[in-house]
Amino acid sequence: MLEIVNSQQGTPVVCWQGLALASMKNPVRAAEHWVIQNTSAVKNCDTVIILGLGCGYHVVEFLKVFPEKSVVVLEHTKELVDYCGRQFPMELAAVNVIQCSNVSHLITMARIEAALKKSYCVIEHVPSCVVHRQFYIDIACLLRGREPNGIREHLALRERYRHLFNESDIVRDLPNAVEANELISIHHLDRWMKPNEKWTQGGLMLQVLKELVK
Structure with missing residues (x-):
């Protein structure tokens, strides 16, 4: 169940099962830092697959820096997809947000197949991956060709x-x-x-x- 609290900056932060999905101090600044950390990984690829939607801040900041990239966000929890869609309707309209809780279904999705045909990279939103650790590990292995399917x-x-x-x-x-x-x-x-x-x-x-x- 989602719980919405305020960060020290007054911006909303989603908690899932007691774990904050963004920085409780300054979620926007933390999102900017996340983009910087992942810049070298994404600069030479056409499509970026982000594991975890979290509170949406990191996706919004990513789009500001890389508006030319095709972005796919994979999110386990439907409530988070709905919440972020309300918080950032304009920004997330430019992103393929895919809600999926069954890893085996991903490989058959047309949007995933289209991404895999191009040059792409997979990057992780750590708070999201902590909450659903095994789910995102399995997705990463699938997308990186580390498992049979x-x-x-x-x-x-x-x-x-x-x-x-x-x-x-x-x-x-x-x-x-x-x-x-x-x-x-x-x-x-x-x-x-x-x-x-x-x-x-x-x-x-x-x-x-x-x-x-x-």
Whole structure:
């Protein structure tokens, strides 16, 4: 259940189950700082996927700095979506706010598929991710291709990369990864790569990435 309290600046802050979803001191300034912290991550991508709507301040400040970005906000709680829609109707009209409490439904949504086809990044609103920790961890793994459904979707959307890998190896290994609760890693991709693709541009890029994460 939502509880609305005032920050030291007099601006409203939403609390969910006793946890404040924005700074109790100065939520706008904290939102500005959040944008600065994430600037390097988002500057080279077309679409930004924000995990958590919170009180909405961070999204509003993000749009001021990056009005050219396509923004998708994923929020677990419908009450928060409704509240922020009332607080910031004009600002959030420019954003794709998706309310979803079932991670498996996300990958089938047209707006998510459209985002995954472009260059995109995933950034987190920490207070929101603390409240629904496992939900947002699962979403991040899905969107970053770190779990089976995510990697299937990424390869399905990217023909230029899909041909690098042996589909039979992927089909063989994914059930084992699910059973073992493994995160999909660069090492899985290396195992799945066709031998004759090792020295292509895509193959060499994968080898470089593999060395970087050792």
